[in-house]
Amino acid sequence: MSETTPLLALPLLAAAQAQKHVTHNEALVRLDAAVxxxxxxxxxxxxxxxxxxxxxxxxxxxxxxxxxxxxxxxxxxxxxxxxxxxxxxxxxxxxxxxxxxxxDGTAWREALALTPSGASATLRTVEEELTLTGAFVASTLLIPSRAICLAVASRTVTAVTGATAYEVGISGETAKFGGLLSIAAGASNIGVIGPQAFYADTPLRITALGGSFTGGRVRLVLSYLAFTL
Structure with missing residues (x-):
């Protein structure tokens, strides 16, 4: 008989074993860590x-x-x-x-689905908080090349100054994820779009309306599907 269980390698008590509590406690510690x-x-x-x-x-x-x-x-x-x-x-x-x-048997992956050879589909959500200044601010958040974008949410963390409203989008489509958004602290929007594939890394941007930004902070949350071969 094996001295440990086949999956978690929990130590098993032996017949007539001395100090059974040591083996039992070791098994409990491993269970406490894995469950x-x-x-x-x-x-x-x-x-x-x-x-x-x-x-x-x-x-x-x-x-x-x-x-x-x-x-x-x-x-x-x-x-x-x-x-x-x-x-x-x-x-x-x-x-x-x-x-x-x-x-997956080899590595830890962020995946909704995997194939035996390692191809995967992954739902990812990432965020960044931006300080606003000037006519627009580009985010370091990128919609990755060959990803499917689902939504970009925004929240005004600190009241915006200098502009009367703002838009969230990308270059050429500055209101893609929301237009005429409120500058008041706590205002929020979920910019859901029809799932759209992107074929180049595409940064998000926040664009001022009614003047240039002189202050304020906005948090962006990007949700997308990513794929690996």
């Missing part, structure tokens, strides 16, 4: 300086120190670092990105 899996981040290549008991991370490629040799595994801190090797089909919530990822 309802949520990690703090997936970009660390080395352990943080001051981890707290229960902290979990997905170890990034190029790991060093205590993380060396554990790329792609779940690092759990519990008076020391221990590691869980994921299996195909595991999902994890990455708190630092507010998104879920799927382990």
């Amino acid at each position: 309802q899996l949520a990690v703090l981040d997936r970009t660390r290549t080395a352990p943080p300086a001051s981890p707290l008991p229960g902290d979990r991370h997905l170890v990034a490629p190029g790991a060093s120190g205590a993380f060396a040799g554990h790329e792609g595994e779940i690092a759990l801190y519990d008076s020391g670092w221990r590691f869980l090797a994921p299996r195909a089909g595991w999902r994890a919530y990455v708190a630092g990105e507010a998104r879920s990822v799927l382990f």
Whole structure:
């Protein structure tokens, strides 16, 4: 009989085993880490300086120190670092990105659907907060080439000055995701469009109406479908 379970490698109690609580507690710790899996981040290549008991991370490629040799595994801190090797089909919530990822047997992916060879379709939502100045402000958020854009939402975080309203769109279609939007703090809009494919990286922009921007902040949220071969 194996000394561990086949999937989570939980240690099994042996007949007439001394100090059974040690084996039992080890199994509970591993279950506590793996069930309802949520990690703090997936970009660390080395352990943080001051981890707290229960902290979990997905170890990034190029790991060093205590993380060396554990790329792609779940690092759990519990008076020391221990590691869980994921299996195909595991999902994890990455708190630092507010998104879920799927382990396909080789790597963690953001995917709605995967093929055995690694092709994927992924729904992504990203955001940026912009300080407004001048006639328009271009965002570093890009609708990626060969993505399908679904919507761009906006929220006036800090009241806009210098303009009487603003538009959210792209170059040549400045109101594509909303026109005559309110400059008052808290005003919001969800600019849903018919799903549209883009064939070049396309930045978003906020354009002033009724004057140029002299202040204010607006948050943009871009939602799109991305594909990999």
